[in-house]
Amino acid sequence: MSPLNxxxxxxxGVIKPPYTQLKTRTPIPMASPALDLTLIASGREAFAAxxxxxxxxxxxxxxxxxxxxxxxxxxxxxxxxxIQVLADVPTPELLVVDLTGADDPLAAIDRxxxxxxxxxxxxxxxxxxxxxxxxxxxxxxVEEYLLKPISAPAIEAAVTxxxxxxxxxxxxxxxxxxxxxxxxxxxxxxxxxxxxxxxxMATDQNLxxxxxxxxxxxxxxxxxxxxEPGRGFRDxxxxxxxxxxxxxxxxxVRVSDNFFVLASETSLDQPVDFxxxxxxxxxxxxxxxxxxxxxxxxxxxxxxxxxxxxxxDSALVVSDLSLAGMRDTVRLAEFVKNAAPVGALxxxxxxxxxxxxxxxxxxxxxxxxxxKIDCVLPQDLKPAVDSVGAGKPMAAVAGRSKVVSGLRxxxxxxxxxxxxxxxxxxxxxxxx
Ligand SMILES: Nc1ncnc2c1ncn2[C@@H]1O[C@H](COP(=O)(O)OP(=O)(O)OP(=O)(O)O)[C@@H](O)[C@H]1O
Ligand SMILES: [Mg+2]
Numbered sequence: 001m002s003p004l005n006x007x008x009x010x011x012x013g014v015i016k017p018p019y020t021q022l023k024t025r026t027p028i029p030m031a032s033p034a035l036d037l038t039l040i041a042s043g044r045e046a047f048a049a050x051x052x053x054x055x056x057x058x059x060x061x062x063x064x065x066x067x068x069x070x071x072x073x074x075x076x077x078x079x080x081x082x083i084q085v086l087a088d089v090p091t092p093e094l095l096v097v098d099l100t101g102a103d104d105p106l107a108a109i110d111r112x113x114x115x116x117x118x119x120x121x122x123x124x125x126x127x128x129x130x131x132x133x134x135x136x137x138x139x140x141x142v143e144e145y146l147l148k149p150i151s152a153p154a155i156e157a158a159v160t161x162x163x164x165x166x167x168x169x170x171x172x173x174x175x176x177x178x179x180x181x182x183x184x185x186x187x188x189x190x191x192x193x194x195x196x197x198x199x200x201m202a203t204d205q206n207l208x209x210x211x212x213x214x215x216x217x218x219x220x221x222x223x224x225x226x227x228e229p230g231r232g233f234r235d236x237x238x239x240x241x242x243x244x245x246x247x248x249x250x251x252x253v254r255v256s257d258n259f260f261v262l263a264s265e266t267s268l269d270q271p272v273d274f275x276x277x278x279x280x281x282x283x284x285x286x287x288x289x290x291x292x293x294x295x296x297x298x299x300x301x302x303x304x305x306x307x308x309x310x311x312x313d314s315a316l317v318v319s320d321l322s323l324a325g326m327r328d329t330v331r332l333a334e335f336v337k338n339a340a341p342v343g344a345l346x347x348x349x350x351x352x353x354x355x356x357x358x359x360x361x362x363x364x365x366x367x368x369x370x371x372k373i374d375c376v377l378p379q380d381l382k383p384a385v386d387s388v389g390a391g392k393p394m395a396a397v398a399g400r401s402k403v404v405s406g407l408r409x410x411x412x413x414x415x416x417x418x419x420x421x422x423x424x425x426x427x428x429x430x431x432x
Pocket of ligand 2: 190191192215219220
């Protein structure tokens with residue numbers, strides 16, 4: 001079922017009688033007598049769909065017509081019927097199966113895989129909005145899982161998307177790192193940290209990086225990069241069924257060849273239909289295309305949807321060194337420890353030295369909070385001001401400042417790129 005090695009296309013619409021009769025087959029109850037399952041047995045076809053309801057059938061028929069495939073390949077049934085029908089005949093190049101009603105969709109897909117030819121592309125449809133199911137299906141070689149009701153653009157995008165490069169021994173599949181950034185309090189610099197880390201990974205380390213601003217109303221990541229975010233990101237978050245490579249590609253704003261942004265400037269009177277499964281699917285897709293995904297999530301959203309942390313490689317809680325910051329860091333860190341994988345939590349103290357009186361020292365903060373601070377970034381006004389003036393991150397305008405040096409070290413630790421050996425000319429001289 002691996003979608004690699006796209007087979008030679010059989011001229012569409014060419015189905016020559018006599019159709020091979022299905023061998024030992026128990027009759028399948030059919031809602032529509034117009035559909036003839038035996039049609040699928042006429043050699044390797046371009047397309048077949050097994051769908052269980054009228055709405056889906058209509059959309060699939062439209063798809064077939066648009067691609068010049070025979071409508072008769074839209075069959076009534078679901079994955080069980082697909083398994084029965086395809087057991088002894090060549091499987092089509094593209095197979096759409098409805099998982100609705102299957103007791104165990106994963107087991108059903110396993111059985112389907114056993115009767116499918118190597119290079120059949122499978123798109124699954126279903127009603128279960130569940131990221132674990134989605135991941136497992138993709139792992140099993142299903143190319144896309146779309147939620148019902150299916151829209152014509154969603155199925156069209158899934159069909160025309162480049163086949164997933166999964167399960168190939170020869171082709172490398174990215175499994176990008178996900179870094180979640182959350183501010184313990186407002187104004188502590190979480191957006192600054194997120195955008196600079198992403199910029200450093202893309203520019204210093206030459207990695208493919210996507211930065212996501214989940215603060216859909218008040219996010220400042222696009223602003224700090226002087227970008228105009230479109231509405232694609234907001235649409236994607238409301239429609240898990242539309243999340244696919246093409247859709248995401250359209251929603252992303254390009255900063256450079258290897259640095260992309262997903263952000264939104266939603267007007268305040270516009271409600272956002274945030275679906276956490278859509279967000280997880282989105283990140284899951286991006287992981288296949290990018291080396292690092294830096295996602296800034298407002299703390300309210302994160303606590304409402306802890307599943308946003310479930311696949312994070314690192315979860316950064318950014319705070320200042322104030323007492324209130326420490327208190328909120330403790331609470332948020334506890335939350336992150338429970339929701340994110342073990343060891344993902346990192347505490348970043350930003351704007352250290354900003355307040356002369358009343359600020360905790362690193363040691364006081366760590367002792368009272370019973371938490372390790374992984375990185376301290378100083379308050380550094382000039383880079384911050386220059387950054388705003390230039391519409392670029394601090395790292396782009398003040399690469400040698402202390403705050404950017406700290407961020408650079410942190411970015412390497414998070415992306416897994418080894419720190420470069422000291423570039424001091426004297427040290428290089430002595431090394432010879
Ligand atoms: N280390 C730093 N030194 C100096 N200024 C900083 C530093 N970090 C952030 N700032 C500045 O602090 C302000 C707030 O930063 P930022 O917008 O990143 O915070 P935030 O936590 O995302 O805020 P919000 O809660 O409003 O989203 C900005 O003007 C930024 O330039
Ligand atoms: Mg912010």
